[in-house]
Amino acid sequence: MLQCLPEHPLILQSRNNFAHYKEATILGKVMEKTQGFYTVLSEDTKTQQQVKLIGSLKRANDRLNCVPGDSVRINEIEGTIQEIFPRKNLFLRPLIANVDKVLIVLSAKEPDLALDTLYKLLFQTYYNSALPIIVITKCDLLTASERKTLTTKVQFLTQIEVPAIFLHNSGSSEELSLLKEFISNSVSTTAGPSGVGKSTLINRLQTQREAATGVISGRLKRGKHTTTLSTLMALDEKTYICDTPGFLSLNLPEITDVFQLLSGMPFLETFFGKCKYNNCTHTNEPHCFFKKSVEEHPTLQPIYDFYLTIYSSIFQKRR
């Protein structure tokens, strides 16, 4: 068959081209998107370059088709993104894909720690298959008695095995190195209300780049584009973090049945499936194993409150 080959120069030609094409492409991570250009960090050389999507990947008005955190294949010569790899998850606020860990940042004071916000952020983190760590800032502002109240308030975190770290004066070097250990070798994002100290924290965690630190304002002044703007920063070669402007509303995902709730509250698994009715919503039903457990063990009350908060945020509003 060999002698046939010269008769098909086109096939040979295109095969050669393909090999060349493969060599010219590299894998990278999208760090930032600005006006149609994507800043991609090469996995190999750790250099950044500005590239565009190839035509076939462009979709009109679709801000979700390629976002920070995406793993992509780029053609360095053409300056294009050729392929976007499937995502592990996608967070909408901030807009970022493939998040491993979420730093849920809340301040002990100014503004006061809101449990509702904590519940919702925890739920969203688990629901998106990421791992949470609670970062409580501004502990230096607490009096001794306020400190006690706060400790009781967040005691339930130990029961659901969520790590929590308390920061004083934007974080001592010991506090920061504990945090660094937790986020090392992963992609993390901060999440939490405005003014709690997210940017300050990231500034302290990184050395090379500055996240914009703002002054706490009575009313949040946010332009439409700033709410979705997200930039991934490299803390070291394998550790990335995203700073995010504060948000006011937390949109919980579309959930249609109570079983789906479980994926956002894996620590409730032991209470589910043991009630009289197998479609028990654990709200008003008799012979509910979850409610009975809470009656017997009052320390479970905050976890039940957590459940009820999420349950009513998702189901009650549709009635």
Ligand SMILES: Nc1nc2c(ncn2[C@@H]2O[C@H](COP(=O)(O)OP(=O)(O)O)[C@@H](O)[C@H]2O)c(=O)[nH]1
């Ligand atoms: N006292 C105290 N102030 C802090 C701490 N962390 C941040 N701040 C201050 O809180 C304000 C808001 O911080 P910023 O990082 O902009 O909050 P962000 O909106 O969550 O990014 C700034 O004035 C910071 O200096 C802390 O641990 N203790």
Ligand SMILES: [Mg+2]
């Ligand atoms: Mg900020």
Ligand SMILES: [Zn+2]
């Ligand atoms: Zn039940």
